């Protein structure tokens with residue numbers, strides 16, 4: 001997928017557009033599975049919330065992935081994409097008991113992350129196998145420290161509450177078949193992650209009927225040249241060794257599960273937008289594109305750094321630009337970026353636009369959400385149409401003030 005391909009896609013499907021490279025998704029999947037090739041039973045459950053287009057889910061299915069979901073709607077998308085419910089894990093936070101029960105009926109593996117719901121669920125459905133999400137209270141502090149912070153995180157059952165957890169399991173007679181953690185922090189320092197894994201192993205020893213251990217995600221991907229990323233190969237080697245030792249100790253081969261989102265799809269995505277206007281002020285040259293945080297909010301929400309390239313003039317003389325959107329609020333994609341000279345009408349491509357980009361898009365300013373395109377086997381395939389005016393008004397109920405009594 002080169003610049004000319006992206007330019008053609010923008011011409012065919014309009015700008016802005018999200019474009020995903022299936023080959024990159026596949027190679028990331030292969031990289032992860034190769035790093036853990038010595039594990040007998042490995043499950044990669046793709047985190048749907050990163051990029052939830054059904055065609056992407058189908059691609060994941062063809063690769064052999066399962067799904068990690070956080071809402072019943074994501075579960076339903078997965079089922080629609082053809083996943084077997086047994087290959088879907090549901091890891092919600094703060095959802096109602098009713099929703100968890102509904103998901104249970106669909107045959108999906110549930111993962112519970114608080115004691116209150118665990119007790120209620122276990123009392124009513126003692127036979128349904130449940131995975132438990134723990135909070136190991138581990139996060140990387142700097143690059144070398146292990147700090148037991150995160151004590152106030154809303155996710156997971158604190159390891160300090162294990163005795164209480166065990167009482168609930170015993171009293172209800174419920175069946176715990178998995179232990180899970182997802183700390184949300186990056187696996188940059190492999191030792192820190194392995195330290196957290198030890199806490200997972202320690203917790204797992206309390207349960208006799210486990211089938212799997214789920215290590216969540218945290219795989220970091222590079223956003224710009226020179227960024228550090230998780231050394232997957234080294235990580236695979238070290239965790240595999242430790243996992244195998246644990247299984248021996250435990251007395252049974254368990255499944256090792258991960259649930260990466262960003263790692264699988266971030267780098268595969270490009271966001272292509274057109275420059276509407278070049279605006280020179282006394283201090284800055286702005287390049288204003290036909291988009292804003294309605295389409296790509298991560299730079300404004302998290303300060304994430306998406307590289308921006310001028311694909312219409314890649315060999316132009318580099319100059320400094322602030323790339324901004326067309327929303328009536330500050331929506332800066334990049335401040336003072338060195339980009340090949342931009343003219344009005346040029347197309348810019350934003351990197352790392354696969355994960356948490358389209359899925360966080362909105363209709364703010366009553367703009368349409370963009371098209372999504374999958375680049376597969378050297379061809380562009382439309383996998384979501386750009387919205388139209390009809391989409392903006394579909395669920396609105398128009399009151400007629402001449403007839404409504406107020």
Ligand SMILES: *Cc1c(COP(=O)(O)O)cnc(C)c1O
Pocket residue numbers: 047049050068070091182216217218219259260261262263355
């Ligand atoms: C978001 C999420 C993931 C995926 O995280 P990435 O950083 O995108 O890999 C995995 N598991 C759970 C429970 C999540 O909430």
